[in-house]
Amino acid sequence: MGYPKIKQVRAYVIKGGEGGGGADYHDQGEGHWIDNHIATSMGRYPEYRQSRKSFGINVLGTLVVEIEADDGTVGFAVTTGGEPACYMVEKHFARFLEGRNPFEYERIWDQMYFGSQYYGRKGIVVNAISGVDLALWDLMGKLRQEPVYHMLGGAVRDELQFYATGARPDLAKEMGFIGGKLPLYHGPIEGDEGLKKNVELIADMRSRVGEDFWLMYDCWMALDVNYATKLAHKCHEYGLKWIEEAINPDDYWGYQQLKKNVPAGMLVTTGEHESTRWGFKMLLEMGCCDIIQPDVGWCGGVTELLKISALADAHGALVVPHGSSVYSYHFVITRHNSPFAEFLMMAPKADHVAPMFHPQLLNEPIPEKGRLKVTALDKPGFGVNLNPEVKLYRPYEH
Structure with a gap:
């Protein structure tokens, strides 16, 4: 069975004051248990001991990746990574997806990872790869009309x-x-x-x-x-x-x-x-x-x-x-x-x-x-x- 090819890859962040919670779940308001004097390696510094947000745990924000197929079907996913991850998705990783069969996920992953290996391997680069991969699986499920677990x-x-x-x-x-x-x-x-x-x-x-x-x-x-x-x-x-x-x-x-x-x-x-x-x-x-x-x-x-x-x-x-x-x-x-x-x-x-x-x-x-x-x-x-x-x-x- 033939499937539509990938038409476009897009990467977004959440705009305005709505970035709290979601995939960047550490970005919560005052008084939330998740940011209340939790032990961290930054606890050695008194000024960063009370709140993880004080040392920047919430600076990246949410990454939203959309992958659109030729027939208009859109797969999406959310993770963390914010604007730096958006840049990687749009300026680097999109070339490995657009025009491709979305079911070539093994080759797509391999090319994203090894194509960014000289500056990636862990951290935010792999976050960005993860967001693309999850959006790809969402798209595949929608094209096949079945849940990912199937x-x-x-x-x-x-x-x-x-x-x-x-x-x-x-x-x-x-x-x-x-x-x-x-x-x-x-x-x-x-x-x-x-x-x-x-x-x-x-x-x-x-x-x-x-x-x-x-x-x-x-x-x-x-x-x-x-x-x-x-x-x-x-x-x-x-x-x-x-x-x-x-x-x-x-x-x-x-x-x-x-x-x-x-x-x-x-x-x-x-x-x-x-x-x-x-x-x-x-x-x-x-x-x-x-x-x-x-x-x-x-x-x-x-x-x-x-x-x-x-x-x-x-x-x-x-x-x-x-x-x-x-x-x-x-x-x-x-x-x-x-x-x-x-x-x-x-x-x-x-x-x-x-x-x-x-x-x-x-x-x-x-x-x-x-x-x-x-x-x-x-x-x-x-x-x-x-x-x-x-x-x-x-x-x-x-």
Whole structure:
């Protein structure tokens, strides 16, 4: 069957004051739990300790990629990257797509990655590649009139189950989630007193949720091996299930040591800020972690996530993507080594379930009682629409 070729690739940012939330979910208003004294590697500087926005976590903004076929069908996706990523998409990557069959996604990905290798390989360049790749899969699904998960091999279970990331695991339990992952509030610079507060918080939450509910700590690259080891051992008696992204993502040797150091039965997880199969190969072959957590909007898109997942499967590791809404749901539902999914609690007080990429996406499915039926994904492509009320700005054209 013949398909229309790709006519045009376009890249946008959100215009005006509507950039808050959405794919750039760290860009939230005052008082949101996601920006409240969370431990970071910048915590060593007092002026950047209270808010991650203070050191610029929200400076990039959302990237919106549209890929239009000859017949007028448009696939789109959102991720982070803002204007710098727009420039790469329009001025560099578009040449590898326009005039092509959209189902040549392997060749398109390969050319984007190796064509930018001299200045890319990780970070914002791979974010941009991810946005293009996700938009391409959305277009392919729309052209075939089937959801992305069908094209990935079909569902291996009838529903997704979720753990919640947010400030209130106790409320997450009431909402039906299988676990709750807390941000770590105090880093090494705050010394023994900060460490004590971290342990007390886990102890308090354990008393609220009972014995069987998962509790995890997201350390957002803030710790060193010594501190992470002490934290793991002090929290072990309160049933901490895993310690996540504890140290610098480039310190594979540190993760290797941490995995040896943690108490028996506690998991080490990481990979949110890792890119491509080669980065995850390091984590897996060096025995750095039990669960890898690629973000499909940052690691290279669906095309690369499939390779990362196969590599993890061969190493007996689980793949639990970092929260990326529908873009990861279509993947998780098709993989046995992705038994559950993350849901970021985007309500400011983490007290109710809200769409993760609001306001940019319409028809975004959200879990009910911590679950999501596969039928909620039964729409062409990723099954979401771009909100027409969100104003887009196209900073570059080619």
